[in-house]
Amino acid sequence: MADSSDRFTFQFDGETLEARSGDTVASALYRAGRRIFTRSFKYHRPRGLLCLAGKCPNCMMNVDGTPNVRACITPVRAGMAVRHQNAYPSLDHDWLAAVQRFDGLMPVGWYYKTMTHEWSWHAAEPYIRKVAGLGIAPEPGNGSKDYEHAWMNAETAVIGGGPAGLQAALELGQGGSQIVLIDDQPELGGHLRYRKRAGDVPAAVIAQLRSMPSVEIISRAYCFGLYEGNLLGVLHANPHAGAIERLIHLRAKRVVVATGVYEVPFTFENNDLPGVMLSTGVQRLIHLHGIKPGTSAVIVANGAHADEVADDLRGAGIELVAVLAPGEVISATGSSHVTGIRTQNGEVACDLVVMCGQRVPDAGLLHQAGGKLAWSDERGAFLPVDLPANVKAAGEVTGASLTRAMSLPPKHVPFHKRSFVCFCSDVSTADLRDGISEGFDHIETLKRYTTLTMGPCQGRMCQLAGIGACAHETGRTMAETGVTTSRPPNPSVTLGALAGPRHHPIRRTPMHDAHDQSGAVWMDMGEWKRPRYYKSASCESERSCVEEEYRAVRERAGLIDVSTLGKLDVKGRDAGKLLDKVYTNRFSDLKPGRVRYSVLCDEAGIMLDDGTISRLAEDHYFITTTTGNLDFVQQWLEWWLVGTGWDVHITNVTGGRAAVNLAGPQARDVLKTLTACDLSSKAFPYMACREAEVAGAPALLLRIGFVGETGWEIHFPAEYGEYLWARLLEAGKAYDIRPFGVEAQRLLRLEKRHVIVGVDTDALSNPYEAGMAWVAKLDKPDFIGRNALSRQAEAAPQQNLVGFVMNDDAVPQDGAAILVDGALAGRVTSARYSPKNGKAVGLAWVAAKSATEGTEIQIRVNGSTARARIVPEAFYDPAGERLRM
Amino acid sequence: MSFLIPCPHCGHRSVYEFRFGGEVKARPQPAAAAAEWMEYTYTKANEAGVQKEWWFHRSGCRQWLQALRNTTTNEVVEAFFPE
């Protein structure tokens, strides 16, 4: 019972209304006099409270910006802003209600019948979207509240906090099982809370459960799916002040489904009028909220529950005008609210029609779990049978205590355009009859044609009546007609809850904040943040900044953060053996202190990754992988190691090592001020590595040259990242050193014609066609991909990766099409304006017959065709002299 | 798809924690016939029933394991680290 001493206000459509603690949004609005809660999906008919249990679509509203919130199960809070949906200008006066006058133009399946051309749909769609539908999705990024996820485990999950669920939880809990109990209501007790004749809420059991440490109770949470391996999707509304909803991934060894039954409406003309309610809805208003839902009532019932409801009505001071059998009712009368019931014997005036409808087991979860639903004539319901192991049904959901409230299939179906079966999308008995007569007489095809059971209530209100109508019309039995399949999510789930919190992992290098202070313009590389280029006072555009960085590297010295490279530490006596097996190049004969480049191929000879491998000691190698392929390469190496018994141990040290590339003709001068290591080409040649201290920090220096200049890749402990970055820039000041970003690096390497695996190559690229034949050592007796590569080495290539120079100023985009003699002959993989050449240069895959030196190709640039020429060697320092200086 | 795989090190874990590595197949000898290599590289048995598969426990112990999985029910009969 709502506590009348505690009152507060909330907003509805801008109006301030009073609510009491314990109220739901719906009960507060009802008490304030609201009777129309929604306008129907298609015809904009007024709809009022029906089930009050979150099972029907009749009270969906926008609450604090979230659309389609079921007002009847949402507790109202002080200051809450509630708005109506799908009506203009208001719920009580909806101009779009005029639509229902034209319902004759909207027969069942009218999309299929009227939108016979693509253009007609495109023309009509914007209007249909405005007129029909539910709430409007909120703008992204609005609102301070979050959706969140949580993970839980249970020995037993009990779904439903009614008497059966409570009893099951108690018994299992006493037996020592760890239990999570899920209930969708604000308080435990199920139907005992509002059906006074059924007994009292077992307060002692609830108290006992609450005192048991092995039992966790989650109220205001519903289970929307029971998936493989007993994974339960649970949606917990308003778990705390900072979250709208929490999606719980609940994994249970055993599930007890005690979801009980729900009541469904009868079908008669105008059965959707506000004031026509289910008996359990009326009982909820009376007993949970202390609301008198009318003054004079008619009960429609087939015996069952009529006495019980009559008692409740009288107790609430409501005059009982008549008790009618469903077959006696012709229609409800009234326009925006029920004013009476018309029968063969005339009209009875009333302002409340109470339907004691058929009770239906809420067995959707059991159906999803793999159980079957079998028709029982005796119970008048589809009952769950053949449940999988570790899933049990308890209480009324089993149907054990059900009685039939009507004959099924019905002897008579009131086929009428205003006799609604599906309240979600305005499907009437007449629509079903028409659908069946058009040939959709199987329950599953009828569902898809009419959209029956496909709305927000997911068939809860309409499934039984729909099957009944189908059975009646086709002359089949209920069992022969069968049920439609229950699939999760049921009930519906907000997309925000599925998406979860707005947290996306970000990988930051140890020098992240230093880059930020230097004006870095960031780019995303997977989860990594990398400086694309640095804004400086001396350059205006990206292109001029990149060119300044480029010139620093080519003419003086540049420094780039390459900490994102994957780094693997490989130890063990058989490390060389593993590398020989997995990489195409040979590593067992690499001398300690030397570095070698290689690619990694699969068994089909396709290049998967590339990188350098340094030998630090006899039994110690250091691998770098491309930024995005670290996990893959580590797993690939581990995979080929399984079962060999070799002494190899791979450790991912990516996060632990900061790495920079110091490059340029004056790189040596910069570095030698910080290290005692002899950097001369004689002592430290190209493709060598040394361990030495740099500015006091332990470092690994690799003399390699991705950008084509003398340079060192320096790896050092991540905690010194900013320190060493600053020391290197400081030491380079005398040489006007510049930090450079990914754009300049890409340009520099492109001039050197260095391939980026995964950018210039794809899932069809082998080393031969990519012009890297030297990297495959076919004289090794075996390695991954050798068999395929040995055949590719001899086969005529289909295509070749070639370099090209543009003839004019055009700069093609990566991916641009290549034409030879007007026919498509390939595509560009990378192209940049090259300051060295004064024109754009690039790499491209070109059909083998055209991939010869000097061939003129055409490239599509900005919708026109530009000419280019294929060149065989690097655009910059083809002999590689600068690398060895 | 939300079945559990009994990782021999970490215990029962959701399949989402694992990377699928394909069917377990024997790699041919280097000198084997081209047809045998072709079969190994490109074809799959795709058994309707229990088959032996590679799985990598990406979000757990980061080990490759083999599992006997019924492809029609997703029941994992057994999972083990290969010797």
Add this chain to the structure above:
Amino acid sequence: MPAIRQTPLFHAHQRAGANLMEHHGWQVPAYFTWAQKEAEQLSKNAGLSDLSWMTKLDLKGYGLKTPPAVGSARDWCLSPQHYLVTCEPTKRDALIANLRSFPASRDLSLPPPVYITDVTSVYAQFLLAGPRSREILRKLTSLNVSALQNLDCGQASLAHVPGIVLRDDLEGMPAFHILVSREYGESVWEAILHAGHEFQLAPFGLKALEFLGGGA
């Protein structure tokens, strides 16, 4: 040796107004507000601290068919014949020497039984402690944290990144060391604080840890 060793949270701590102090050459927060308050908050609800400076060693090899002898350090089994050892920085060198001291009778034709890689820099290490820490963790990871006993370790995705959770209770309170690859440090730190907001989770510094008499 350079003076400043930065944890991945160095700048985040500065932005949060932490008072930094030197600890084994690392710059770490001494306190964010004041130590006693942080310790109380931690005992009442939950606290989060950056322990990235703690020594972490990765051990692999056939000599690990049984757990390694690590004295007062902690050893955590990550996979067969693979352990992570955590200890105070002062104990590192002695521990490594001890682990490398193979019996004289060892057959030198065999490889060394244990390979050691120092992974201190590889992982960001956070300590999440306090009575509400389990509830916070279950918003971040699918790992069954309730089943994790003291001195157990678990590996699972945490805040959408690969994580290692080591339970090492603090003065009778549940306490979890969370390890993620260093580059994710700031991102995961933020995610933990966000998840813990409803439980009044607050960061705490080294002084609060000393106050509680644990670690450091």
